[in-house]
Amino acid sequence: MDFENILFEENDGIGYITIDRPKKLNALNRATIQELHEAFSEAQEDEDIKVIILTGSGEKAFVAGADISEFADFSKDEGKQLAAEGQKKLFDFVANLSKPVIAAVNGFALGGGLELAMAAHFRIASDNAKMGLPEVSLGVIPGYGGTQRLPQLVGKGRAMEMIMTASMIDARQALEYNLVNHVTEPEKLISFAEDMARKIMKNSPVAISAAIRAVNSNYEDGVNGFEIEIEEFGRSFGTEDFKEGTSAFLSKRKAEFPGK
Template sequence: MFQTINTQLENNILIITINRPDKMNALNHQVLAELALAIDDVHGRNNIKAAIITGAGEKAFVAGADISEFLTLSPKQGEELAKKGHVIFQRIETSHKPIIAAVNGFALGGGCELAMACHFRLASNKARFGQPEVGLGLIPGYGGTQRLTQLVGKGRALELMLTGDMISADEALAWGLVNHVVQPEELLPKAIAILQKIQTKAPLAVTRIIKCANAALDKDQDGFELETQEFGACFETKDLQEGATAFLQKRPPNFTGE
């Protein structure tokens, strides 16, 4: 079905692998289009409860966009390309199912932006992060100026974007850009283990937590008001009845997402 990505369903988790290792998994029009279709699957298939995005090979998660596509673009076409990336990455960020990045190598430019669009990130100790667009006469165009600032703070984000420097996985951990740093062979097992733990929780509550956390960064929403609404909505669910009953009976809950 796909030519530039691979997908594998394991334990209700869809593993999406950007598969252009000869190009350091660089994003191009086809990768973005196929990634959008894979995200459609995550949203639309009941047997998919969560997703992991990673890169093929040992060197790169996604080492930026395909620069060869940039040389013939007009300003209007450049703007349209950025909008296309924004739409796809926002669909990842606002997914009602958890989507996490397993960063196995270089996450530069659009690759760093893709990782930041995920709900959170795990990294191999070989991973490197950066927004080097300024060295090409560009700025980050897929949400990097906004999400990097939100995640690490204005000062660190500006230094990283204005110098074009890379940071190590350990620095990314210290900055709050990633949640965990592990050995390369532990990366996917760690990501799967976290998502399997999330799958034991109430699905509707998981969805509402993601929605409220995203609202905290949306200037057009009152996150506190949304939280009270979503908290109240939990009281009409069977999952709340099951969770509270199981707690009182000192047994594991059996959530159904109802």
């Protein structure tokens, strides 16, 4: 599939999705959100892809925010629809993907860019990264899940401060806040993410998908995460991956998971 705003490729089990609008600092517009949805959907269905690395082209920005020119004159109803469609098509879609998504954050990750990074299953940042949710400086609030995912990651107080001051934090502060898992040099960012991806790929993809569902369930209203964990744990016993994993362990050999 050909894209205008992103790059998508697969190599050795890793899917690489790169937002590629460097002249716009990789800002998210509707067309880019649609293409990202299509790329993630394709990666989900591609049996060769086990882990996805999401990043932005160039060194200046992961995603510097949403393309404000697209919605500057929207009405209330149009604004509500914009947020609802974006969350369903991309941000919630990524968060609930059954394959691990690693956000490799280079440069600015602001507004919708930080919200996209937070939708990934975890984040690695280059030491030149800057992150923030500046929406209130435009008279609006984060609309792609920022008011929900940021408190989950950094705590309510820090999230309130970041949102209300519209301030940016650097990579080291993001690490201190638990907003990112690791910080590395810009030239090592992708290789670091690839190393993490290869560690993940040694394990059962079926079990990883189940773990994603169980962890995410804790953040769903009206859902008992412990019950989901019990269900997913029990379901694991009926998989070929479980049979292979336990057999390999008892035989003291490396497991070769069939992914079933």
